Amino acid sequence: MPELPEVETYRRFIDELAVGQTIAAVQVNDAHVLATPEDQLRAGLLGRTITGTSRLGKNCFLELDNGRVLVLHFGMTGDVGAYRDAPDAPRFTRVALHLQGSGLRLAFIDPRKFGRIRLAESAAAHKQAKKIGPDALQITAAELHQKLSRRKTLLKPLLLDQGITAGLGNWIVDEVLFQAKIHPERLGSSLTEQESGALHSAVQTVLNTAISQEANYRHFPASFLIHAREWDTPAMPGSTDAHTFCPRHAKVKIEKYYVGGRATYICPKCQPTPVSAAS
């Protein structure tokens, strides 16, 4: 479930487990997730010591003692794990780094294989190569406003665009828009400074809340829209409507529809439909 809070949680896990450790072996169970050819990856990692970790948006970096970095992107279903003996490898472990010293193996787990592992010259080089914008926890309100307001595109796709700000995914964008009381089909160019300010502070609040709960959404405050998503309240057999009610309006049903091809949840009362999006 890797949006920024999950990736930050993974990064902390890796930081505790792997920093200071030397890579003794690189085990590739499925080369599909490699964005760097296996031989190059192995040559670049074997014998290297992991000196630190960092993160940009949904990308996690393992810093190596030669200045290069291993970049992990978790796609839609990526996760990390650790194990000691081969039979204990988590299901769907695609790649494992064997760590000298602790004897642990760091697992890159990814059932759907949309995740990617690659070597890069540096985090900064990767940021530039992939045209990744400022991290969503670092961007200033002024910068966010400037980047959004010069685009006449729907707000939700803009917020999902990692080149504008990095780390927001589908559910977080819905949560942020709900908290800021802004409709996902507003145009970026229509935002007032006050609105983008509200958006910016909602981004900080939602991300920091999620990180503090280690991205376990079931522990999020009751004021969060996320509890209305189907994956929190699965539809009963035979039911086609799993929606629940707005945390702020007990009688208003949360609506689900699609924006930019992505499932989108809103409170029709908190987030009024803009005239430009009237259908």
Next chain:
DNA sequence: ACCCATGTTCTTTG
């Protein structure tokens, strides 16, 4: 059996 999915990137169409 069918439909949906937390992401990214490319193609198509206007």
Next chain:
DNA sequence: TCAAAGAACATGGG
């Protein structure tokens, strides 16, 4: 060139 929709990717789970 831009914007928006759709598809593709690969696969599990409801």
